[in-house]
Amino acid sequence: MRGEISELKKQWEDTTLVKTISRYPERREKFETTSGIPVERIYTPEDVEVDYVRDLGFPGQYPYTRGVQPTMYRG
Structure with missing residues (x-):
């Protein structure tokens, strides 16, 4: 499962994230x-x-x- 998540994260970074950041740059390079x-x-x-x-x-x-x-809060 971890390998799959790593691969999906990389795909997300290379597609969805890059597309958004190219249009709307982040306020800072690093956050803390x-x-x-x-x-x-x-x-x-x-x-x-x-x-x-x-x-x-x-x-x-x-x-x-x-x-x-x-039952959490389902009564």
Whole structure:
């Protein structure tokens, strides 16, 4: 999956992004947070190491990253 995302990101950069930036240049060459941390143009799953169960989990289960209700807010 990561290889596919990388390929699709490259296609996006070479087509959609280039077309838009050629018409509407970005305000700055580089963007960063107020703490000086660089901000990338786009983030994909390739940019993070995620263990679904450990880091995200399921709704209604500790650490409640997806809400405290297992049905979310659907009643």
